[in-house]
Each structure stands twice: as structure tokens, then as C-alpha cells.
Amino acid sequence: MSRLAGKVAICTGAGRRNGLGFAILERLAREGCNVVVSDLGSPDRFLGADNIGATDEMRAVTDELASLGVGALAVPCDVRREPDVKKLMDATMERFGRIDILVNNAGVGYMLKPFLENTLDEWQLVLDVNLTGPFLCSQHAARHMIAGGRGGRIINIASQAAKSGFPHLAAYVSSKHGLVGLTRTLAIELGSAGITVNAVCPNHVTTGLGAKQNAYYAALRGQTLDEFMAAMRNRIPLGRPGMPSDTAAAVAFLASDDAQYITGEAMNVSGGEENH
Ligand SMILES: NC(=O)c1ccc[n+]([C@@H]2O[C@H](COP(=O)([O-])OP(=O)(O)OC[C@H]3O[C@@H](n4cnc5c(N)ncnc54)[C@H](O)[C@@H]3O)[C@@H](O)[C@H]2O)c1
Structure with a gap:
């Protein structure tokens, strides 16, 4: 398959072998796409070592992707920090000279707690990673896509939690609902530049x-x-x-020319569990 030959895709939060981000980049690479693996790199106060893509693992998965015969680059980036996001885009431009596909995949969803016990810090962290991160990454990537004049694809990894409520996940559910709102608005604003913006909602x-x-x-x-x-x-x-390959296949479709007339969608990948 070479549907995406010569294109360049960035995926955030993609530095863990078991994560959806790696599965997405592996699928895009198998379709001929050059890939930029990005992840947090080092733990912080909230995001412990067992919950993040560390620099060593990120480098290892990048080597694995390069072995598929495409260009592969690892760039640490905390999506909450605008200087990091700018560096991610600049490093991609320096290595590949173009950005065609941005997959906003980085997410925090394991802080399960009753709503009445949620602290403001926890709420803020989830909103910052899951919603402000895609805002920053999309804005910086879209500027390069517009300057390149070739259009582009922004694909947001939302969730079933973007359409339904779940107990003990108030911040996560709110952030994913917000991500669909961002998707729909960017689809309208960026359409004239040939940039499609869609969300994938795995269960x-x-x-x-x-x-x-x-x-x-x-x-x-x-x-x-x-x-x-x-x-x-x-x-x-x-x-x-769901399997990571189900989400990866949906992303590859939305990234391809086959999906050139699809924008503003929040596509379920849920085996029919979610039906709205
Ligand atoms: N696994 C599921 O069941 C499921 C279902 C629906 C949606 N999703 C979504 O898919 C995406 C990937 O989740 P996953 O299941 O692979 O989990 P995961 O925990 O393996 O991946 C999340 C990644 O985000 C990274 N990350 C966290 N904070 C970051 C930050 N500030 N900057 C950059 N990266 C950061 C982590 O390091 C990690 O690599 C998330 O957005 C999640 O909400 C997952």
C-alpha cells in the first residue's frame, strides 16, 4: 500500500509501544508515510513514569518505524507547552520540509475519581493535555500547512467519551466533548485552505x-x-x-485522498456500541 507515499505525519503521545499513537504511525508508515513520533519524554508531578512515553521507548519505536523504510523522527513535546509545540513543528519542517497530517493523540484518561473528589489541579491537567494540546498543535501545524499550499489533515483522537457521559471521568469526558467542538469549528475555518479536520471516537x-x-x-x-x-x-x-489497528485504519482512511470530501466528522470506531 502506498496511499500516503511521500507525506509527512506527526502524532503526539505516540512514544509507547502499546499505545494507540504507535499503532497509528505504524499503519501510516506501512502506507508509505514519513512519521514524526512525539511524546512527553520525561515524567512530571502528575504524569508518572508508568503512564508516559519516555525518551528511550520513543527512540526505540522510532527506529522500529524507520525499519519499515520510511523517514522517522523522534521529537519530545509536552503538548501543554507552546514552545515545545513550536519546536515539534520546526523540527519536522527542518527534517522533512512539509507537514501533511497531524494526529492529536496525546491524552490523559486514567485519573478516575468521583466528581466530588476531583481537585482543580486534576481537572486542569486533563483539560490542558486533552484539549489545549490539540488547540496548540493544530494552530501551529495549520500555519505550516497553509504556507505549504497543499492542504492537510488534522485528525483528533477523541473517544466514546466525546458523545456519552461516564462516571468518575468528568474531566476526561468534558475534554473529549470539547475536542469534537474544536474539530467542527476548525473544519469550518480551515476548509478553504484544503485542510480537513475530523475526530475518531474509539470505544x-x-x-x-x-x-x-x-x-x-x-x-x-x-x-x-x-x-x-x-x-x-x-x-x-x-x-x-476495539483494537489499536481499528483506530489506526480509520485514521489512515481519513488521512488519505479517499476522505478528501469528509470534514467536521466525529467518526465512531466502536463496533456499533456507540450509535450517535
Ligand atoms: N485506549 C482506549 O480505550 C481509548 C479509547 C478512546 C480514546 N482513547 C484515546 O486515545 C489516545 C491514546 O490513548 P492510549 O490508549 O494509547 O493511552 P496511552 O496512555 O498509552 O497514551 C497516551 C499518551 O499520551 C502521552 N501524554 C500524556 N500527557 C502528555 C503531554 N502533556 N504531552 C505529550 N504527550 C502526553 C503519554 O505519554 C502517552 O504516550 C488518548 O487521547 C485517549 O484518550 C483511548
């Missing part, structure tokens, strides 16, 4: 932060993880939870 993927959410909800309901997963499979019309 439960059992890797990455999805695994943490599943473990939390199983305990909350007094179920074993196996019981919780069995109930989930029963609920999903297509009979299984």
Missing part, C-alpha cells in the same frame, strides 16, 4: 489508558476483569472490544 481499546479504565470499572462494579470484559463483549454489537 474501549484494551491497551494504553483503556486497560486502566477497564480495571477501575471492574473493581467499581465488584466484578473480576474477566466478568467485566465478558459483559463488554455482550454489549458491543460486533462482539469484541
Whole structure:
């Protein structure tokens, strides 16, 4: 497949082998796309080492992507920090001379807590990463896309939580609903420059932060993880939870010329579990 040959894609939060971001970049690379792997790199006060893509892992997955025969670059970037975001775009331009596809994938979704116990700091962190990050990255990437005159693709990794409420995830659900609002507005403003802006809304993927959410909800309901997963499979019309490759395939489609007339959409990748 070479649907994306010669294009350049940046994906944030893509430095972990088990995460959706890596699966997305692997799929884009298999379609011939050059890839920029970005992630936080080092832990901070809220984002502990076991929850982030560390620099070593980011470099290792970048080498793995380069072995597929495309250009691959690793750039640490905290999406909450505008100077980092600017550096991410500048490093991409310096190496590849163009930005065609931005995937806003970095996200924090494992701070599950009853609403009445949520602190303002926790709320702010989730909003900063999940919503302000895509605002900053989209703005900086879109400027380069417009200057390049070739249009572009912005794809936001939202969630089932962008369309439905979930207990103990007030900030996450709010940030993902907000991300769909950002998607719809940017689609209108950037359409004249040939930039499409869409969101992908996966349901439960059992890797990455999805695994943490599943473990939390199983305990909350007094179920074993196996019981919780069995109930989930029963609920999903297509009979299984999502896989990273499902989301990656949707992103590759939206990034391709086949999706050139699709913008402002929030596309479910949920096996029919979410039907609005
Ligand atoms: N796994 C699921 O079930 C599921 C379902 C729906 C949506 N999503 C969304 O998919 C995306 C990826 O999630 P995942 O499941 O791969 O989880 P993950 O925890 O493996 O990936 C999230 C990534 O974001 C990075 N990140 C966190 N804060 C950052 C910051 N400030 N700057 C840059 N990067 C930062 C982390 O380092 C990590 O690599 C998220 O936006 C998530 O909300 C996941």
C-alpha cells in the first residue's frame, strides 16, 4: 500500500509501544508515510513514569518505524507547552520540509475519581493535555500547512467519551466533548485552505489508558476483569472490544485522498456500541 507515499505525519503521545499513537504511525508508515513520533519524554508531578512515553521507548519505536523504510523522527513535546509545540513543528519542517497530517493523540484518561473528589489541579491537567494540546498543535501545524499550499489533515483522537457521559471521568469526558467542538469549528475555518479536520471516537481499546479504565470499572462494579470484559463483549454489537489497528485504519482512511470530501466528522470506531 502506498496511499500516503511521500507525506509527512506527526502524532503526539505516540512514544509507547502499546499505545494507540504507535499503532497509528505504524499503519501510516506501512502506507508509505514519513512519521514524526512525539511524546512527553520525561515524567512530571502528575504524569508518572508508568503512564508516559519516555525518551528511550520513543527512540526505540522510532527506529522500529524507520525499519519499515520510511523517514522517522523522534521529537519530545509536552503538548501543554507552546514552545515545545513550536519546536515539534520546526523540527519536522527542518527534517522533512512539509507537514501533511497531524494526529492529536496525546491524552490523559486514567485519573478516575468521583466528581466530588476531583481537585482543580486534576481537572486542569486533563483539560490542558486533552484539549489545549490539540488547540496548540493544530494552530501551529495549520500555519505550516497553509504556507505549504497543499492542504492537510488534522485528525483528533477523541473517544466514546466525546458523545456519552461516564462516571468518575468528568474531566476526561468534558475534554473529549470539547475536542469534537474544536474539530467542527476548525473544519469550518480551515476548509478553504484544503485542510480537513475530523475526530475518531474509539470505544474501549484494551491497551494504553483503556486497560486502566477497564480495571477501575471492574473493581467499581465488584466484578473480576474477566466478568467485566465478558459483559463488554455482550454489549458491543460486533462482539469484541476495539483494537489499536481499528483506530489506526480509520485514521489512515481519513488521512488519505479517499476522505478528501469528509470534514467536521466525529467518526465512531466502536463496533456499533456507540450509535450517535
Ligand atoms: N485506549 C482506549 O480505550 C481509548 C479509547 C478512546 C480514546 N482513547 C484515546 O486515545 C489516545 C491514546 O490513548 P492510549 O490508549 O494509547 O493511552 P496511552 O496512555 O498509552 O497514551 C497516551 C499518551 O499520551 C502521552 N501524554 C500524556 N500527557 C502528555 C503531554 N502533556 N504531552 C505529550 N504527550 C502526553 C503519554 O505519554 C502517552 O504516550 C488518548 O487521547 C485517549 O484518550 C483511548
